Every structure is written in C-alpha cells, then in structure tokens.
Amino acid sequence: MLADKVKLSAKEILEKEFKTGVRGYKQEDVDKFLDMVIKDYEAFHQEIEELQQENLQLKKQLEEANKRQPAQSNTTNFDILKRLSNLEKHVFGSKLYD
Template sequence: MFSDKLKLTAKDILEKEFKTGLRGYQQEEVDKFLDLIIKDYETLHKEIEALQQENTRLKRMMDEQKIKQPTPPPVQQPVYTSANTDILKRLSNLEKAVFGSKLYE
C-alpha cells in the first residue's frame, strides 16, 4: 500500500552510483550517509508493515465485536398520564401568578 507511493527502495539507494567530478564529494562520506539512509528506509518499511498488520487485526476485532454485540432495545417513549397534565397546568398557573402578563408579551 504505502510502499507503492515511495519512489526509492533501500536497494535503489544501495545500488546508486554517482559520477565523480574534478571537485567531487568524498566517496566514503557519501557511502556512510547512504548507509544511514538505507537503514532508515528498512526500519520505515518494517514499521509500516507492522502497523498495517496491526490495523488489519484491529479492524477484524472490531468486526467480530459488532457481530457479537446484540442490538440495543429500542428506546421507550415516556408515558404521559393525567398526573403529568395536572402538573403542567399547575406550573402554567404558577408562572402566570409570578410573572403576570409580562410572560406572554
């Protein structure tokens, strides 16, 4: 997946040959630096592969959990009784008494 997006592999870096000029770089220094880059690339590829495997494993676990979990029961709507209606009427009367006509303006 991710390795398809990378343009270089550790092998490409290892096999890269540079032309030398009159005042070129010191070949030993370039080789040491390229060796570090190769090690980093190899570590990066190992880490990416490990993370992809873990991601796949976790997705599989989530799918298994979804299958195991029963669907929750539907939420029941509250039942309104005459007691509730009575309380609402009393509350409305209390608001009118406290706030008067300002409440409805």
C-alpha cells in the same frame, strides 16, 4: 499501496552510482550517509508492515465485537424482563395472574 507512494527502495539507494567530478564529494562520506539512509528505509518499511498487520487485526476485532453486540443486547433485555416479572410477582403477588 505503499509502493505507489515511495519513490526509492533500500536496494535502489544501495545500488545508486554517482559520477565523480573534479571537486566532488568524498566518496566515503556519501557511502556512510547512504548507509544511514538505507537503514532508515529498512526500519520504516518494517514499522509500516507491523502497523499494517496491527491495523488488520484491530479491524477484525472491531468487526467481531460489532457482530456480538446485538446478541449481548438481547441477553440484557431478557434479563431485564425476567427481573421485572419477578418484581411484579413480589409486589402484586398472585393477583396479577388471576
């Protein structure tokens, strides 16, 4: 999924060889910059993995909560009917069931 979108890996950046010209960049500066880029790539990769795991976990929790919701609704309906029955008995007494 992520591999399709990212063109470079930390390893590819590390192993990249640059040709030097007559008045090219300082090799030390390029190496330092590439080291920073590699560290960023590794940090982003780790963060993406953690977020994907969290996303999966939250999806599972949501699915479980959605499965439990109808059962809670039925319990609530039963409780309401029981309370209504008790109120009817209290208000109308035994006349209701005669």
